[in-house]
Amino acid sequence: xxxxxxxxxxxxxxxxxxxxxxxxxxxxxxxxxxxxxxxxxxxxxxxxxxxxxxxxxxxxxxxxxxxxxxxxxxxxxxxxxxxxxxxxxxxxxxxxxxxxxxx
Numbered sequence: 001x002x003x004x005x006x007x008x009x010x011x012x013x014x015x016x017x018x019x020x021x022x023x024x025x026x027x028x029x030x031x032x033x034x035x036x037x038x039x040x041x042x043x044x045x046x047x048x049x050x051x052x053x054x055x056x057x058x059x060x061x062x063x064x065x066x067x068x069x070x071x072x073x074x075x076x077x078x079x080x081x082x083x084x085x086x087x088x089x090x091x092x093x094x095x096x097x098x099x100x101x102x103x
Contacts, residue, residue, distance in 0.1 A: 013045060013056055021071035024049075025080045031056075032084060033066030040065035 013031060020034025020041075027050035034041050042061040047054055062084075069086035 010047065011054055011056060014058065015041075015043070017041070019067040021066070021069050021084055023071045023073050023082055025073055025082070030059075030082060032062060032071065032082070033069055033086075035067040040067045042066075 010029075015036060017031070017034035017036065020031050022029060022031045024030070027048060029047045029049055030044065031046075032044040034043070042063070042065045044059045044062055045056045046059050047056050066084055066086050069084045071082055071084045074081045074083060
C-alpha cells in the first residue's frame with residue numbers, strides 16, 4: 001500500500017470555532033457545535049468536497065448547544081445519521097443529539 005499524506009487548505013468557516021465536531025458522509029464535511037470563544041454554539045455547517053469551488057453552508061441550528069462533544073456517523077441502509085454527545089462530569093449530565101441528514 002502506497003498511501004501518501006496530502007494536505008489541501010479549505011475555506012475558513014463563517015465563524016471562528018473551537019471544540020467543534022467534524023464528520024464526513026460521502027463527499028460532505030459536516031461541522032457541528034463548538035465554542036465561539038464566548039459561548040457554546042448550536043450551529044451546523046456543511047461543505048461539499050466534490051464541488052470545484054468549496055464553500056461552507058449553514059444548515060440550521062441544533063436544538064441544543066454542544067462543545068467538546070463526540071460525533072459518530074451511522075447508516076441504517078436508507079439514511080445517514082450523525083450522533084453527537086457531550087458529557088458534563090461535574091453534574092453527571094449527558095446530552096445526546098441525533099441529526100438526520102437527508103442526502
